[in-house]
Amino acid sequence: MAPRSQPTARQVRLGAELRRLREAAGLKARDVAQLLNSTSAQMSQVEAGNVGVSEERVRRLAANYACVDAELIDALVAMATDRTRGWWEAYRGVLPQVNLDVAEAEHHATYLRDIVITRIPGLLQTPDYARAVFSYMNPGLPEREVDTKVEYRMRRRAVIEGDTPTPYEAIIHEIALRLRVSDRRAARSQLQEILDRVDEGNVTVRVIPTDQDGFAGSGASVMYVGGPLPRLDTGLRDSPTGVAFVDAEAQLDRLRALVRRVETAALDPAASRDFIHRLSKEH
Numbered sequence: 716m717a718p719r720s721q722p723t724a725r726q727v728r729l730g731a732e733l734r735r736l737r738e739a740a741g742l743k744a745r746d747v748a749q750l751l752n753s754t755s756a757q758m759s760q761v762e763a764g765n766v767g768v769s770e771e772r773v774r775r776l777a778a779n780y781a782c783v784d785a786e787l788i789d790a791l792v793a794m795a796t797d798r799t800r801g802w803w804e805a806y807r808g809v810l811p812q813v814n815l816d817v818a819e820a821e822h823h824a825t826y827l828r829d830i831v832i833t834r835i836p837g838l839l840q841t842p843d844y845a846r847a848v849f850s851y852m853n854p855g856l857p858e859r860e861v862d863t864k865v866e867y868r869m870r871r872r873a874v875i876e877g878d879t880p881t882p883y884e885a886i887i888h889e890i891a892l893r894l895r896v897s898d899r900r901a902a903r904s905q906l907q908e909i910l911d912r913v914d915e916g917n918v919t920v921r922v923i924p925t926d927q928d929g930f931a932g933s934g935a936s937v938m939y940v941g942g943p944l945p946r947l948d949t950g951l952r953d954s955p956t957g958v959a960f961v962d963a964e965a966q967l968d969r970l971r972a973l974v975r976r977v978e979t980a981a982l983d984p985a986a987s988r989d990f991i992h993r994l995s996k997e998h
Contacts, residue, residue: 719771724816724960727764729794734762740780821874826882826941836885844905847897875917884919886981891942922990923982928979
């Protein structure tokens with residue numbers, strides 16, 4: 716099988732999980748390669764996500780690694796055999812790979828949790844809000860490219876719409892709600908969009924007021940993506956070079972602790988809805 720030119724984050728994650736199982740078993744790649752009549756180079760390609768792996772191969776690897784966690788093995792098999800070609804594939808070669816990876820992660824999530832300090836979460840943004848952000852961050856970007864970015868962002872909202880929306884909770888700082896990225900009309904429309912989502916029951920929104928004592932999490936913006944098992948959760952953090960995927964267990968533990976800490980600073984959902992409603996009346 717020819718190596719992939721650009722594996723997705725999900726394919727890379729599968730390889731990483733197989734590597735972790737091997738390392739936990741105390742085996743070297745060459746040891747496993749001999750058991751499977753393969754080569755160390757081929758095993759490295761599998762663990763890097765550069766080549767696919769069959770259900771049979773995943774189960775054989777798990778057996779050789781003495782892994783008896785049936786739920787984990789089944790989840791890894793599902794990742795290995797997934798052939799989903801979602802709506803995001805239409806943007807391959809048009810938008811950076813990381814954009815497609817984010818949409819794919821959201822599609823497969825069992826739940827989603829956003830913590831955002833200075834901007835409205837992407838899944839809750841209106842077209843006008845998204846357009847203002849993209850235009851400001853990329854001055855001089857051709858209008859056609861801005862249109863594509865806005866369209867992509869709006870299509871991401873599919874995960875919180877429809878008959879079976881993914882459970883989604885957003886913790887938003889008051890700063891993000893008050894910042895007027897465009898004009899008064901767009902700001903009012905954005906706040907109303909959040910209220911509508913909350914009233915539809917598709918999402919839960921909690922607000923961190925600016926007068927909350929003891930909140931030092933200005934750099935806490937993160938999306939937490941629930942996996943089929945806690946071990947397969949993923950964190951998405953903004954970095955200077957774009958979105959960084961976090962999946963190492965120690966880092967996930969830190970993110971979970973961060974989410975719990977931020978939650979203690981947020982109003983409950985009912986009080987948060989009232990808070991947003993009052994802000995909308997100010998515009």
